[in-house]
Amino acid sequence: MAEHFSPTEIAALLESAVAIIRAEVEALPKAVATFHPGEAEWSVNEVIGHLIEAERRGFAGRLESKRGDFVELAAGIAPADVVTLDRVICCYPDMKTLVSESAAHARQLYGVVIPRENRLVRVMRLGINTVFRVMRNPFRFYIHPSREIEAVLARFGFKPLATRDTLVWRVAVYSR
Numbered sequence: 323m324a325e326h327f328s329p330t331e332i333a334a335l336l337e338s339a340v341a342i343i344r345a346e347v348e349a350l351p352k353a354v355a356t357f358h359p360g361e362a363e364w365s366v367n368e369v370i371g372h373l374i375e376a377e378r379r380g381f382a383g384r385l386e387s388k389r390g391d392f393v394e395l396a397a398g399i400a401p402a403d404v405v406t407l408d409r410v411i412c413c414y415p416d417m418k419t420l421v422s423e424s425a426a427h428a429r430q431l432y433g434v435v436i437p438r439e440n441r442l443v444r445v446m447r448l449g450i451n452t453v454f455r456v457m458r459n460p461f462r463f464y465i466h467p468s469r470e471i472e473a474v475l476a477r478f479g480f481k482p483l484a485t486r487d488t489l490v491w492r493v494a495v496y497s498r
Contacts, residue, residue, distance in 0.1 A: 402429065405428035433496070
């Protein structure tokens with residue numbers, strides 16, 4: 323049975339959580355706090371800086387993040403001005419359904435980070451998927467062709483706005 327807390331108890335729990343997070347972050351060595359875990363990944367300091375800036379500019383209450391299978395959650399998610407799928411499409415076997423459902427929720431901009439379609443990424447996919455097969459893990463890494471993703475987005479009125487490539491990833495933004 324779920325516990326019911328009073329507003330005072332909830333406020334106390336939130337304050338203690340903030341104190342714990344603050345202590346943990348302040349205890350981090352500078353090298354850890356500024357470490358970028360991967361290409362185009364934010365450091366701990368950058369994440370905190372972005373949260374502070376969002377709060378300062380009044381965006382904190384307007385931003386929403388969801389975790390889970392978007393296709394399953396889509397009916398309960400309101401449309402948004404901007405929808406982003408950052409390294410999500412490559413983890414999903416049914417790209418057309420995922421992109422269609424998420425594009426239907428985007429009013430103005432749609433952003434993706436997807437694996438590049440090059441030899442290096444194909445070799446990486448082979449290695450990653452082999453490891454998961456050996457471990458009997460059902461997860462698979464997919465390289466869905468960007469032209470197919472763009473074709474789905476075009477059916478929702480989206481056109482390419484900007485694209486940037488790294489060795490492994492393509493970052494693309496589309497607009498209506």
